[in-house]
Amino acid sequence: MTMLVKQPGLLSLLQDSGRFGAHQIGLTNGGPLDQQAYAWANRLLGNQPNACAIEVSFGGLQLQTQVDTYIAVTGAPMALTIDGIEHDLWTAHKVTAGAHINLDFCQQGARAYLAVAGGFQTPIEFGSRSTVVRENIGGLQQGAKLMDNDRLACAETRTMASFTLPAAQRPTYTDHTELRVVLGYQHDLFSPTKQALFFSSTYTLTDRADRMGMRLSGPDVSCDTTSMLSEGICYGAIQIPADGQPIVLLNDRQTIGGYPKIGSVISQDTARLAQLRPGDTVTFKAVDLHQAQNIYALAAYRFQHTPLEAISE
Numbered sequence: 001m002t003m004l005v006k007q008p009g010l011l012s013l014l015q016d017s018g019r020f021g022a023h024q025i026g027l028t029n030g031g032p033l034d035q036q037a038y039a040w041a042n043r044l045l046g047n048q049p050n051a052c053a054i055e056v057s058f059g060g061l062q063l064q065t066q067v068d069t070y071i072a073v074t075g076a077p078m079a080l081t082i083d084g085i086e087h088d089l090w091t092a093h094k095v096t097a098g099a100h101i102n103l104d105f106c107q108q109g110a111r112a113y114l115a116v117a118g119g120f121q122t123p124i125e126f127g128s129r130s131t132v133v134r135e136n137i138g139g140l141q142q143g144a145k146l147m148d149n150d151r152l153a154c155a156e157t158r159t160m161a162s163f164t165l166p167a168a169q170r171p172t173y174t175d176h177t178e179l180r181v182v183l184g185y186q187h188d189l190f191s192p193t194k195q196a197l198f199f200s201s202t203y204t205l206t207d208r209a210d211r212m213g214m215r216l217s218g219p220d221v222s223c224d225t226t227s228m229l230s231e232g233i234c235y236g237a238i239q240i241p242a243d244g245q246p247i248v249l250l251n252d253r254q255t256i257g258g259y260p261k262i263g264s265v266i267s268q269d270t271a272r273l274a275q276l277r278p279g280d281t282v283t284f285k286a287v288d289l290h291q292a293q294n295i296y297a298l299a300a301y302r303f304q305h306t307p308l309e310a311i312s313e
Contacts, residue, residue, distance in 0.1 A: 001067040001154050003116070008146040009060030009103065014120060014139050016052045019128035023232065023255045030130030030138060031251050033211060033274035034111050035267070036171065037075035039303065041115035044072040044092045044163050051119030052129040054146070056112045059105035061146075063114075065095050068157050070117040074165075076109025076173060076275060091164035091311065109173035109275040118155020132252050134212070163308035175280040177272045179248070180287045180295070181238065181263040189223045189260050190240070197221055198262060199284050203246060207278040211252040213239075214273055216282065220244030223260050230258040236265040238284075248273060266292045268299050 005012075015038070018031025032038035032055055042051045054061065059078040065071075072092045073080050080087045081102045087093050089112070095101065103112060122129045122140060131139035140150055187195065203218035222244030232255065233239075239247045239259040248265055249257075250273075265273065266287065273282065287295070 001157070002151040003101075003120075003154060004064045004066060005062075005146050005148060005150040005152065006064055006100070007060060007062035008148060008150070009056055009058070009062075011057040012061050012146040013055045013057075013131040013133070014052055014122050014129060014146070014152075015055045015131060016119070016129045017050045018251065019126055019130050019132075019138075022126050026255055027126060027135060027137065028132060028253055028255055029235065029251050030128065030132040032113060033251055034075055034113070034271040036271045036299075036303075037111070038113045038115075040090065040165060041072045041074040041113040042119070043303075044074070044090070044165065044308065045070055045115055045117045046160060047115060047117065047119055051115065052122055053113045053115040053120070054152075056103055056114060058110060059103050059112070061103040061114065063101040063152075065099050065101060066097055067154050068094075068096050069154055070094050070160060070162070071101065071114060073103065073112055073114050075112035076106040078106045078112045079104035088164065090170050092160075092162045094162065108175075110277050111274060116154050117158060117160065121153040121155055134252060162311050164311050165306070166309055169306050171272075173272075173275045175276070176282070177269070177276065177280075178283050178285055179265045179269045179273060180292070181265055181284050182289055182292050183263040183286060184237070184261050186260050187262050189225050190221065190262055191223070194221045194223065195262070198246075199286060202281050202283050205276050205278055205280050205282065209278060211250060213247045213249040213253055214276070216246045216248070218245070221246065221262070225260050228258045228260060230256045233257050233261075234264055236267060236270050237261045238263055238265065250274065266295060268295050
């Protein structure tokens, strides 16, 4: 009961919702960069919210299923074909043993999520199946990305209805996004002029962007502080190193660091940031903590209560 990797694509990683409670031993969270697309893939299949899926960066993944099961692909628009026939994304599809599953390269967005009914049954390390390559943890072995001829164990096959997320409810991916930011206690280290410059400027995503963090290029917003004690770093933190160019830290970030931080991107917006490509642009908007909590609560409510449409396969 496995799926065989015929071609892993540029970068395909096994991810569940992340590894938590291990910062004290130096392990970061991992997990899907686009938590929203990942969550929809599992909901379409009736999986547990923490079920392990494949995060496919930019496309090129090819699998051969060796079990009768169901799959769903969400996120960046990578053309999905099953035995050469194109199928919709954001939809649960039945696949039979011997079927070939291909994801083409995307022209917009950056990451898609391929989930299987019941989740991939890979080893659990420190409470998670998530792959963090730089820590050599998770995945099939020692944090390795998927490779040719890897075999991914699947859950026991079951018969289920097929559902799709209505097109009006699916996110769209563009080459620009506005990121909402909660200011941190260190924002006062930055002069009023630098703060105003930061929130009124457009920044470009550089090619030095990965699962640790997204490095941006734009106006210099450095502060006068040259040294700080290292401290824990939260998800979405915006570090400003000496060169004044922001870095938004993501899932595979280091657990501690000593650069000043002007604030943190809210979790609802890091998903949109993760779907940008080098050369795409962002702007920043300050929100207070209450606004951030309301945005999160509303998004959670909509996720739980958006109806799926049943389809015949």
